[in-house]
Amino acid sequence: QTPTRLADYTPPNFNIEAVSLDFDLNPKETTIRSQLTVTRLAPGPLVLDGEDITLKSVSLDGKTLKRSDYSLTQTQLILKDLPERSLIEIETVCNPSENSTLMGLYVSGGRFCTQCEAEGFRRITYYPDRPDVLSVFRVRLQADLKDYPYLLANGNMVESGALDGGQRHYAIWEDPFPKPAYLFALVAGEFDILEDSFTTMTGRDIPLTIYVDPGDASRAEYAMDSLKRSMKWDEEVFGREYDLDRFMIVAVRDFNFGAMENKGLNIFNSSLLLADAATATDMNFERIESVVAHEYFHNWTGNRITCRDWFQLCLKEGFTVFRDQEFSADQRDRAVQRIKDVKALRMRQFAEDAGPLSHPVRPSEYMKIDNFYTATIYEKGAELIRMLKTMLGEDDFRKGSDVYFERLDGTAATVEQFLESFEIATGRDLSQFMRWYEQAGTPELSVEVESPVNMPVSLTKITFTQKFSPASGQADKQPVIIPIRWQAIGDTGPITEPQLTLLKSKENAVSLPDMGEDFSLSILQDFSAPVILKTRQTSKDHLRLMGQDPNAFKRWEAGQTLARELIGTQAKAIESGQMPKVNKALRGYCQALGKTLDDVNFNSSFKALALTPPAATEIIQASETSDPIAVSLAGEWLSRAIGDTLHEDLLNLYHALSDEGTFSPDAHSAGRRALRNRCLSLLASRQDPVVAGLAIEQLGTATNMTDELAALMTLTKLGGKRVETSMTEFFEKWKNNPLVIDKWFSVQGMRKHDSGIEAIEALVNHSAYDPRNPNRVRSLIGSFAMANPHMFHAVDGSGYAFFTQQVLDMDSRNPQVAARLLGAYEVWRKLDAKRQGLIKAQLRHVIGAAPSKNVMEIANKTLGE
Ligand code: HT7
Numbered sequence: 001q002t003p004t005r006l007a008d009y010t011p012p013n014f015n016i017e018a019v020s021l022d023f024d025l026n027p028k029e030t031t032i033r034s035q036l037t038v039t040r041l042a043p044g045p046l047v048l049d050g051e052d053i054t055l056k057s058v059s060l061d062g063k064t065l066k067r068s069d070y071s072l073t074q075t076q077l078i079l080k081d082l083p084e085r086s087l088i089e090i091e092t093v094c095n096p097s098e099n100s101t102l103m104g105l106y107v108s109g110g111r112f113c114t115q116c117e118a119e120g121f122r123r124i125t126y127y128p129d130r131p132d133v134l135s136v137f138r139v140r141l142q143a144d145l146k147d148y149p150y151l152l153a154n155g156n157m158v159e160s161g162a163l164d165g166g167q168r169h170y171a172i173w174e175d176p177f178p179k180p181a182y183l184f185a186l187v188a189g190e191f192d193i194l195e196d197s198f199t200t201m202t203g204r205d206i207p208l209t210i211y212v213d214p215g216d217a218s219r220a221e222y223a224m225d226s227l228k229r230s231m232k233w234d235e236e237v238f239g240r241e242y243d244l245d246r247f248m249i250v251a252v253r254d255f256n257f258g259a260m261e262n263k264g265l266n267i268f269n270s271s272l273l274l275a276d277a278a279t280a281t282d283m284n285f286e287r288i289e290s291v292v293a294h295e296y297f298h299n300w301t302g303n304r305i306t307c308r309d310w311f312q313l314c315l316k317e318g319f320t321v322f323r324d325q326e327f328s329a330d331q332r333d334r335a336v337q338r339i340k341d342v343k344a345l346r347m348r349q350f351a352e353d354a355g356p357l358s359h360p361v362r363p364s365e366y367m368k369i370d371n372f373y374t375a376t377i378y379e380k381g382a383e384l385i386r387m388l389k390t391m392l393g394e395d396d397f398r399k400g401s402d403v404y405f406e407r408l409d410g411t412a413a414t415v416e417q418f419l420e421s422f423e424i425a426t427g428r429d430l431s432q433f434m435r436w437y438e439q440a441g442t443p444e445l446s447v448e449v450e451s452p453v454n455m456p457v458s459l460t461k462i463t464f465t466q467k468f469s470p471a472s473g474q475a476d477k478q479p480v481i482i483p484i485r486w487q488a489i490g491d492t493g494p495i496t497e498p499q500l501t502l503l504k505s506k507e508n509a510v511s512l513p514d515m516g517e518d519f520s521l522s523i524l525q526d527f528s529a530p531v532i533l534k535t536r537q538t539s540k541d542h543l544r545l546m547g548q549d550p551n552a553f554k555r556w557e558a559g560q561t562l563a564r565e566l567i568g569t570q571a572k573a574i575e576s577g578q579m580p581k582v583n584k585a586l587r588g589y590c591q592a593l594g595k596t597l598d599d600v601n602f603n604s605s606f607k608a609l610a611l612t613p614p615a616a617t618e619i620i621q622a623s624e625t626s627d628p629i630a631v632s633l634a635g636e637w638l639s640r641a642i643g644d645t646l647h648e649d650l651l652n653l654y655h656a657l658s659d660e661g662t663f664s665p666d667a668h669s670a671g672r673r674a675l676r677n678r679c680l681s682l683l684a685s686r687q688d689p690v691v692a693g694l695a696i697e698q699l700g701t702a703t704n705m706t707d708e709l710a711a712l713m714t715l716t717k718l719g720g721k722r723v724e725t726s727m728t729e730f731f732e733k734w735k736n737n738p739l740v741i742d743k744w745f746s747v748q749g750m751r752k753h754d755s756g757i758e759a760i761e762a763l764v765n766h767s768a769y770d771p772r773n774p775n776r777v778r779s780l781i782g783s784f785a786m787a788n789p790h791m792f793h794a795v796d797g798s799g800y801a802f803f804t805q806q807v808l809d810m811d812s813r814n815p816q817v818a819a820r821l822l823g824a825y826e827v828w829r830k831l832d833a834k835r836q837g838l839i840k841a842q843l844r845h846v847i848g849a850a851p852s853k854n855v856m857e858i859a860n861k862t863l864g865e
């Protein structure tokens, strides 16, 4: 198989001026008639993509073509010698009910729906399925009225009516904005609806409708509220107004991803749309708010300006993630949001960049584009936009984005054109910044501080140095521009103003006049660049920053650095069979946490984060090699030490933060619940029967899912007989709510089952387990692989063998989801030799099993042989 390469990009030979699609919807056999008005742009044939569809007929300017008039392969329909302008009509047939890939047109819960990004449209009809072919779409849908009372497509509905004496009906939709095929969508079925409206900045009234499963309308209220806040925010912060006459969101349960920004008709995984106090956690509410915003923001960053080719994916995804992060920061707490985003970046993107799947934010080649919806494209892509804003400042950043929206509206653009817009607006040269998009790997930023020398005046020299490891086949990496926000902090607070240094070359030194007192440097405030920081700072520095840094992000970071060091040292001790030790550093860390808890300047969300040491994945990814179970045990040891040292404070706080009464999903109330449940979890690290009593009581009396689930998880951590009954009762209580049962499977996947892997195998055979539903599979198998180190990394290899079998099983139905699951093996080079061998054998087994192209690409790259 040859990869697709950025260097080979050529513009299309034809423009599709207009496309008209006619769908006769039937679950087993849907007929699609398409009419393409085609005009020539360059010499050459018209290449139309197609996959898993049956071609019935092709005609050119009204004349049916013979088989010898065109060439047809498994993946393309090619028409040669076309005139300058022509009308091509194509009839195809597909089988939506048998489409288990969930790409193209498929059936979910008895309803028709589509997923076309990245290359799903070709599973519907033959078409130039590439993002640089933009066209205006007219869509006619017809279906049985009783089973499919709603017929939806992009844009505005222009006509509808009855057919066959009222048995069937039709609807016609027109989208006036030219769009690539990946933004096409249709939905047909029976729904409950939630309706509202939004008045735009120019006074246009936009009806908003959310379509959900019958009975779920009230669970869409938070999503609706998030949508209206997003629309307002985009007007206020980026000057972007909504353009169509209506906006629709549909919730579906079978979906490969989180959600999809189809023009005017967003489709959501129901797990990212439906929420109420009883069934959704605060984390669910938070995610719904940010994903609703993300998909809405795509209307400008993605739809009005789309990508020239899939190599430019970060252009829409990085910018849109940045916009949704900023939206959440404005809706909630900026420092807390930044901490959460950086935590996620380190867990997912730093791990990806440190492993065999490392790639640049703008890759230069791929086998399957579906495999490139990665943390690097999304999260690191967003960090690049954030750095750009830090370097340019608020006003110039806005000027640049205005130029971008004006210059490139209605086009399929590149990263170069995006940066050019900022150059035009600000007169700055951003050519060096482009390296961030082209070089894979996380740069290391080292900081050396030389004590004052008295010649001629007393100065402290601070030297910043950057280093890139020669990862992912890019040996010769050039220095990138790194914005470093820093400040000197003394024992009673800051002793300089915050500084911004732009490190452009390999090394750069700055001087600081003698401050006359000892200080610690607070470097990378607000995490001003996505780099790994290397300093010679000691526990004393970290403790000083934990207590005195005015930058909340750095206060949290100082605590994390201490915790990381403590866990790392403890893990090595466990590996060599030593007993855990309580030392000065541990005592200092716990005391500093105690002070943070007492500090009235910090809110509960911040305190909950401060009380959460880094996850094992983060420690493993930052080390050379390690035994994942030792790291996990060391993490448990640290939590126990915190629980022991702060026992009384945590218990008091737990009681003081008891349920406020009426539930509200707002940041303040969610923060209180997060802190209270964090206290419970830390208290439970001590295996204390009093704490077990608290958890049992909380489980029985909880009035919201956040508290109920936290109690259930605490009980599973404590172990004992009570766990099985609690799990069964929870299941019985919620068995009719699929989203809660997903949570139940997740807790099961993360549990340390005494009976070993058989317990997880039994869950795969549970009557509520459905291997065709990605949410359910991710709940059990995903959480097992990502959050159950004891069982997944079992040294006898049983966890790996089970996991591989599940991935291959999924691959036979849904290659995209299978490939994504297989990413759990990316960590293998960071593990001990024994586990490295076990995982390599599993990857070879996968390759030998003739998997899909998606899985083959991930397996080959992960193995790297
Ligand atoms: N732009 C959307 C990507 C997406 C997707 C990609 C591959 C397969 C299925 C998919 N569903 C949605 C999501 C987003 O970033 O907003």
Ligand code: ZN
Binding pocket: 294, 298, 316, 317, 320
């Ligand atoms: Zn997106």
